[in-house]
Amino acid sequence: MYEGPVQDLIDELGRLPGIGPKSAQRIAFHLLAAEPADVTRLQEVLQRVKEGVRFCDVCGNVSEEERCRICRDARRDPTVVCVVEEPKDVLAVERTREFKGRYHVLGGALDPLSGVGPDQLRIRELLARIGSEDVREVILATDPNTEGEATATYLVRMLRDFPGLSVTRLASGLPMGGDLEFADELTLGRALSGRRAV
Amino acid sequence: MYVRHLQVTDFRSWAHADVAFEPGPSVLVGANGQGKTNLVEALGYVATLGSHRVATDAPLVRHGASRAIVRTAVVNAGRELLVELEVTPGRSNRARVNRAPVPRPRDVLGILRTVLFAPEDLALVRGDPGERRGFLDELLVLRAPRFAGVRGDYERVLKQRSALLKSAGVARRAGRRGGEGTGEAGDIRTLDVWDGHLARHGAELLAARLDLVADLAPHVGAAYAGVAPESRPASIAYRSSLGGALPEGYGQPGGPRADVATLEAALLDELGRVRPQELERGVCLVGPHRDELDLVLGEAPAKGYASHGESWSFALALRLGSFELLRADGAEPVLVLDDVFAELDRRRRRSLAGVALGAEQVLVTAAVPEDVPEELVGARYEVRDGEVRRV
Numbered sequence: 001m002y003e004g005p006v007q008d009l010i011d012e013l014g015r016l017p018g019i020g021p022k023s024a025q026r027i028a029f030h031l032l033a034a035e036p037a038d039v040t041r042l043q044e045v046l047q048r049v050k051e052g053v054r055f056c057d058v059c060g061n062v063s064e065e066e067r068c069r070i071c072r073d074a075r076r077d078p079t080v081v082c083v084v085e086e087p088k089d090v091l092a093v094e095r096t097r098e099f100k101g102r103y104h105v106l107g108g109a110l111d112p113l114s115g116v117g118p119d120q121l122r123i124r125e126l127l128a129r130i131g132s133e134d135v136r137e138v139i140l141a142t143d144p145n146t147e148g149e150a151t152a153t154y155l156v157r158m159l160r161d162f163p164g165l166s167v168t169r170l171a172s173g174l175p176m177g178g179d180l181e182f183a184d185e186l187t188l189g190r191a192l193s194g195r196r197a198v
Numbered sequence: 199m200y201v202r203h204l205q206v207t208d209f210r211s212w213a214h215a216d217v218a219f220e221p222g223p224s225v226l227v228g229a230n231g232q233g234k235t236n237l238v239e240a241l242g243y244v245a246t247l248g249s250h251r252v253a254t255d256a257p258l259v260r261h262g263a264s265r266a267i268v269r270t271a272v273v274n275a276g277r278e279l280l281v282e283l284e285v286t287p288g289r290s291n292r293a294r295v296n297r298a299p300v301p302r303p304r305d306v307l308g309i310l311r312t313v314l315f316a317p318e319d320l321a322l323v324r325g326d327p328g329e330r331r332g333f334l335d336e337l338l339v340l341r342a343p344r345f346a347g348v349r350g351d352y353e354r355v356l357k358q359r360s361a362l363l364k365s366a367g368v369a370r371r372a373g374r375r376g377g378e379g380t381g382e383a384g385d386i387r388t389l390d391v392w393d394g395h396l397a398r399h400g401a402e403l404l405a406a407r408l409d410l411v412a413d414l415a416p417h418v419g420a421a422y423a424g425v426a427p428e429s430r431p432a433s434i435a436y437r438s439s440l441g442g443a444l445p446e447g448y449g450q451p452g453g454p455r456a457d458v459a460t461l462e463a464a465l466l467d468e469l470g471r472v473r474p475q476e477l478e479r480g481v482c483l484v485g486p487h488r489d490e491l492d493l494v495l496g497e498a499p500a501k502g503y504a505s506h507g508e509s510w511s512f513a514l515a516l517r518l519g520s521f522e523l524l525r526a527d528g529a530e531p532v533l534v535l536d537d538v539f540a541e542l543d544r545r546r547r548r549s550l551a552g553v554a555l556g557a558e559q560v561l562v563t564a565a566v567p568e569d570v571p572e573e574l575v576g577a578r579y580e581v582r583d584g585e586v587r588r589v
Contacts, residue, residue: 110388112362118388146354146395154391184302185344 006032058129060105060122062087070102077101079136083126083155085109085143093141101139104129109147110154118154126155130162140169199311199530200559201241202278203271208263209285210236217586219561223554223574226563228581234563237586238314238534240268241561244281245312246336247291247303250319250536256287272310281306307343311524311531315517315538322516323493323500323509330491334407337414337520341527345406352399356487359392364480393469400485401462404438407486408449408456411436415451417526418519425518425549426511430496434516439488443468510541518553533557539569547571 001007006028014024031039055061056068063069070076070090080101084090090103106121130138140155142148152169159167173191174183183191200221206212211233226234235251239258242250249258259266265286272279282294283303293303300306321329338345366386415434422432436449443464447453468484469476476483493500493512500512524531533554539547539562551571554560564570567578580587 110358110391112358112365112388112392115365117362117365146351146358150355150358150388150391150395153394154388157391182301184305184347186347189344 055105059103060087060107060125061090061103075100079134080139081126081129081135081137082139082141084141085148085151089141101137106142106151109142109151111147121151123155123158127158130159130165135165137166137168140167144170144172199272199274199532201270201310201532201561202273203269204237204241205267205269206237206240207267207269208260209240209266209268210258210260211584212236213260213584215584215586217579218588219559220577221559223560223562223576224579225567225570225575225577226561226579226581226586227567227570228563228565230565232581233584234565234581235316235536237581238536238561238563241270241310241532241534242312242314243285244268244270244283244306245310245532246339247283247307248336250314250316254287255285255291258285259287270310274309279309281309304343304346307339307346311340311529312534313517313521313524313531314534314536315514316534316536317538317541319513319517320509322513323504327490330493331487331489333516334410334491335403337523338406338410340520340524340531341410342406345403348399348402348406352396352403352486355392355395355399356482356485359389359396360480360482362389362392363476363482367477367480370477389473393466396482396485397462397465397469400465401458403486404440404461404465404489405456405458407489408436408438411449411491412451412453412455414519414523417522418515421518421522421553422511422515424553425514425546426508427549429508429511432500432512432515433494435492435494437490437492439484439486440464440468507543507546511546514538514542514546514550518550521553521557530558533560535560535562537563537565539564539571540566 002010009028009031010021010024013019013027014021016024019027031042052064053062054064054066056063056071057066058071059068061068061070065072077100080099081104082093082099082101083104083106084093085106085108087105090105093099093103104122104126106123106126108116108121110116110118110121129135138155138159140152142151142155156167156169159165171194172187173194174180174187180188201219203216203218205214205216207214209215211231215233215237217237226237228234239249239251242248243258249255252258265284267282267284269280269282272281280294280296282297283306284292286292291303293300293306295306295309322333335345335349339349366389411434418434419432422429438444438449440461445454445457445460445464448456465484472483482488493516495504495508495512498504500509504512521531521533535550535554539550542550547569548571551573554562555573560574562570562574567575578589580589
């Protein structure tokens with residue numbers, strides 16, 4: 001245990017995701033030795049992020065204004081909505097430069113163990129959005145794990161009552177540039193059952 | 199298949215050990231506490247990524263060391279593969295095959311197959327149903343490594359669904375007392391989703407277990423008759439939480455192969471039927487996690503009715519049956535008999551030796567060399583003072 005503020009700093013850093021006690025200690029001592037200007041800059045950024053950044057009223061992505069950059073962009077196709085779990089997933093899909101539609105960020109996935117049910121996710125907002133806007137396709141891009149799959153199944157149930165709406169799920173299967181022989185059985189099995197005619 | 203070479207570093211009591219093996223029988227002899235079992239445990243770890251003695255990895259690392267390394271050369275049909283595992287408690291293990299790293303340690307499953315019989319196996323007969331489910335699942339993974347993933351998925355869904363049942367039950371009781379029942383509505387809507395996923399993964403696991411029991415039962419019966427010819431006949435049967443909803447003949451030798459889609463539908467039906475009870479109790483009442491492998495001697499269940507010797511013979515028959523099954527599948531596993539001869543009478547020792555001699559390789563540990571039947575004395579190793587010496 002260190003004295004007073006140093007230990008407080010280590011404790012606070014240790015609460016961040018992906019940072020264990022050793023890393024927290026290392027960062028704390030790095031900050032202690034850093035130039036005051038650097039620390040002030042970090043302090044300011046932290047403050048700005050908490051005060052200045054908000055969530056887009058439409059899609060729930062991080063944004064500086066009422067509506068995020070993508071929702072404001074008139075060139076984006078409003079009839080296709082890609083549903084993702086977290087803002088970082090928006091960035092991942094954006095990097096493909098393949099997708100020209102808009103997003104909807106749920107803010108997580110169904111996870112009863114952590115007390116997350118449909119009411120904790122932005123599902124009601126999604127349904128309202130589809131009811132009021134002219135959305136023709138919803139792409140479910142939740143993670144391909146237990147919680148993400150359950151969320152996708154739940155959304156399919158909620159969305160099937162909208163007439164004329166097509167609901168699709170991201171394909172799961174083999175990574176590009178991969179070797180068949182190195183694929184695990186589960187991935188390869190999925191790729192086989194999800195095969196397409198050419 | 200046989201193990202040609204085993205090297206361990208900081209594994210259990212061993213700072214370092216290096217042993218060369220040959221096909222056929224090998225006997226490790228040493229006084230209690232010299233580390234014989236630790237060596238065969240290391241082989242079991244390479245085969246199953248688990249220990250037959252402890253549930254976590256921490257005790258596998260020598261006290262004071264930060265990680266343990268197991269390195270073994272396995273010869274299968276003339277082809278040699280070198281498997282290296284680094285066990286670091288609290289972190290994921292790392293694995294290499296022929297000196298090349300593999301992405302996930304479970305990729306080494308299937309390279310070495312062992313069937314290990316140890317004193318702990320008495321719990322298969324006398325212990326909780328969980329022991330027997332674990333036995334089936336472990337064998338399932340040995341037959342098809344894919345099931346490690348299926349079982350993992352099932353357990354994950356089961357945990358999530360159980361958490362949901364608990365919170366829904368609490369919300370329901372709160373609602374009944376006149377409180378705001380908002381939480382319950384959300385929980386019930388998602389329960390259907392989790393039911394679907396539980397049924398899908400559960401059906402896959404259940405079908406595999408049923409087929410396994412159908413294939414294994416004749417081998418276990420024969421093995422028991424071989425080990426204890428004077429005793430009542432032994433049989434095994436899978437008892438599903440589906441009860442009467444399980445299609446006729448599933449899980450029985452010569453019966454139809456289990457169909458995953460049929461079982462999925464049956465599980466879904468049953469989940470719908472017991473839902474009120476599940477909400478009441480907050481536990482998941484249907485699924486392969488509530489199933490049991492019945493062990494029967496004559497007409498009576500082995501648990502509670504079998505004598506000590508009969509229990510031992512039954513546990514042994516389960517292992518030998520597994521061995522014969524894997525063999526019939528075409529993969530000759532390495533047979534490991536850890537400290538078991540001391541518990542058997544002369545006749546049982548002999549019949550066990552008879553089976554063991556048929557294996558491509560059998561590794562035996564014993565504290566007293568006289569306990570091991572003469573037929574099995576092939577290569578002999580002395581384990582003493584932190585050293586393994588061929589004698």
